[in-house]
Amino acid sequence: MPLLRPLFLAAALSLLVPTVQARDSGSASAVVASIKPIHSLVAGVMEGVGEPALIVEGAGSPHTYRMKPSEAEALQSADIVFWAGAYLETFLVKPLATLGAQAKSVELVDAPGVDKLSLREGGPFEADAHEDESASEAAHEDEQFDTHVWLDPVNAKAMVGAIETALTSADPAHAEIYAANADKLEARLDGLIAEVEADLAGVRGRPFIVFHDAYQYFERRFAIPAAGSITVSPETPPGARRVAALQAKVKAVGATCVFAEPQFEPALVDVIIEGTDAKAGVLDPEGAALKDGPELYFELIGNLAASLKDCLSSEN
Known part of the structure; x- marks a missing residue:
């Protein structure tokens, strides 16, 4: 054959x-x-x-x-x-x-x-500023998911x-x-779902903010919703007014944690949480820091759960 x-x-x-x-x-x-x-x-x-x-x-x-x-x-x-x-x-x-x-x-x-879930934009969730929006629209004009x-x-x-x-x-x-x-x-994968549900049981309901709004599939599956996102262009550092607005957002939602991502500058999150009660963490939605191969997916999902648990359960 x-x-x-x-x-x-x-x-x-x-x-x-x-x-x-x-x-x-x-x-x-x-x-x-x-x-x-x-x-x-x-x-x-x-x-x-x-x-x-x-x-x-x-x-x-x-x-x-x-x-x-x-x-x-x-x-x-x-x-x-x-x-x-x-x-x-x-x-x-x-x-x-x-x-x-x-x-x-x-x-x-x-x-x-x-x-497939609809995009979350407006309110506490901001558009993904790092995406090539014109290219995206041309590729899938009617598929805003x-x-x-x-x-x-x-x-x-x-x-x-x-x-x-x-x-x-x-x-x-x-x-x-x-x-x-x-x-x-x-x-x-069935076993992974059960493990993550158990790992996150003790930190549900604690507010957190993500770098960009990439996690709603994970959030919905495991009943642990983010309170918002802080997306800014990774190529352009935010000015003082933008930083102040993001700090106000962190305070407004009472965020326990604000999460950076490996692909983007983590120092930005440190600046944003300055003067707030929030802690900094890292979420990796694409396995950037992981070794390629069949185990990567399981490590990726497990690491998301571990990062959330570690930051949300720590003392402020």
Whole structure:
């Protein structure tokens, strides 16, 4: 039964989109994932068959990412590309539109069973100033939803199902492995939900503010809502008037904690909480500080819970 078409890349590109050797075959295939949480789920389904390549590595953010020419060229050699979606990863819209006829693009925000939430803007939640709004609007003019869908493990289970379906369609020879891996992942995700619910039981109801409004899927799943966001452009430090307004917001909601993110300057949060009773913490919605691979997703969700618990339960 056929595997995905062979991948032949120049040596300069071999590290970016590695050749994937099937376990029982000399054939090669190319599977690419956009960001770390997506890559982790794909890697889990592919375990024992091969490893997907990752586009946005390290602490890169899909909101501000700009593809290098070598990355764009390598992407054209992919057989399957798994990504969150056009509204989040605007940098991929044009490159994916030019993929070869035999290549498949899988937009996981549209996976069957994924529950999408509307954006929260106005009041205590401010628009994501670091997003390329014009590009986002052009990509998905009518789809004004929160794209951080992976932060609900129930959505992650739905994405695992879509990943299994796509891989099995392209590589039916390994259908049983993909199915077994998907079943294992879904069971682990159920266990993860139970663990996080227990971890957060003692800190629910304590107000906190996030750097940007990326967490409502996690908040809703685990009944721990944020009181607002402090989004400012990471390229432009806020002036004194802006800092004063953000400090007033922290005081107005009685925030116990204000959370930074690894991709952005943490010193900004220290300035904002100065003169308030709030403490500073860090939330990492994309696994920027984590090692790529099938365990990353579980570490990401577990770390969010641990960061919230540690900061919200500490004495002021």
